[in-house]
Amino acid sequence: MTDDASDPPWQPVKKARAHELVIEAIEDRILSGALHVGDALPPERELATSLEVSRAGVREAVRVLEAQGVLRSQPGAGAAAGTFVAALPREALTRFLRLHVALSNFTIQDVTDARVILERASAASAARRLDPASRAAMVAALDRMDEPHASRDSFNEADTAFHLAIAEASGSSLSAALTAAIRSAMKVPILRAAERTEQWQSESTRLRAEHRAIFAAIDAHEVEHAADLAEAHIRRAASVLFGLAAPQD
């Protein structure tokens, strides 16, 4: 009956802190279907007495789940006020990445490598099968980047939208979320680096051309070519902005 004949080490029997029990209680409610996205939690005071913990314990749990993108709190009165179940994993992922990049637990090189992996796959997937809505989103983003007097900020917005459209076309919500989170987390460093970039005019021209080429490859169903262009684009941009190892050429 023992499933491990050699080594039966005792479980660490961790004693949970109050707010962790509250987190579990809330998670269980969501898992069991008693709480859906959009539903309101009971007021903090009520929840505290129900769970027999202090209001502080409830609030710590809410703070954690809020940071994870699972809850959302709003003061005030009426139906709009209270703590609600949400589903904002992208925002949470963005916060997480931004924080750990800032603390250099992940380097820009690490993040760029991961981005290359994800976006190669996205570009390839989009090239295999591109639905009209995604195609329209890409074209719209490309056009926005062509506006002559666009600021670096609005250019970057459109740039992000283009890459995100490719990621979402691939249909995998987690890898799309990761792509979005990486772009968002790097937004400030990218803009700072773009401010410093001399020759912005020629650089933006080059970026636009690369984007158009990627789109053309996707639209022509050139799977491998689209992936290669995406990788080259990301690596070249990273090398210009951050001085990373340039793509082989």
Next chain:
Amino acid sequence: MTDDASDPPWQPVKKARAHELVIEAIEDRILSGALHVGDALPPERELATSLEVSRAGVREAVRVLEAQGVLRSQPGAGAAAGTFVAALPREALTRFLRLHVALSNFTIQDVTDARVILERASAASAARRLDPASRAAMVAALDRMDEPHASRDSFNEADTAFHLAIAEASGSSLSAALTAAIRSAMKVPILRAAERTEQWQSESTRLRAEHRAIFAAIDAHEVEHAADLAEAHIRRAASVLFGLAAPQD
């Protein structure tokens, strides 16, 4: 001077909550180099008076940063007690994924797709350039899976170790962290599914053979082959365990 002639919309002028200001203050200290990994924060009471917020505000901030893998608290006395700067992004990423998979903000299909993308890339990268230490880690994991009386749990541990060794061989810490987090987050569902699996003996034999084949391809520097085998392995296992869309065959 205005970088945007057309549209100067007011900044939303968000009023931050106390714990968010505390988070910023702690982040700033880490960013400025005043706090390094392993350093202790001031006691909560002291920090509260220094930042002119209540202790509850400090504690909420600590809870959030703890959930993100940036801090670690320990009660008691002496040098081991207190709140410390940590760097545990993998644990935090695992918690995040486990939570959102449980709440079905990401489906198992989503996660599997992302895993395929990451591990295809890892396997290919490892096949291009494999250092001896990583190779040894893979072999050790393979051997552990061959132990005849291993429980499903210890088999799964070794399985995870094998895939993680490949991911870490690729050198990108973010994609390795993601791979590790995905495996950890799926551990419980995998074990539960494995418990239900009839014919475990033949299935584990097949898994071992697939692992060996992946390793052989990596060791022989067969880049594309290694990636294809990794993808087929992951998709087939997912289809057996979770009934997902089986690989094309």
Next chain:
DNA sequence: ACCTCTTAGAGGTCAGACCGCTAATGCACG
């Protein structure tokens, strides 16, 4: 030299009060 007890300081928890915000209510005025 060793063991035991005490202590101090850290996080963990709690209760209660007050503040600030905002939808809903209801009254007064046009």
Next chain:
DNA sequence: CGTGCATTAGCGGTCTGACCTCTAAGAGGT
């Protein structure tokens, strides 16, 4: 009768101050 303003009630947000539990380290006895 309808409009608009003041009031209210209930929510999250904050603070205070107290007490508990845990544990390294020192004090002290054996």
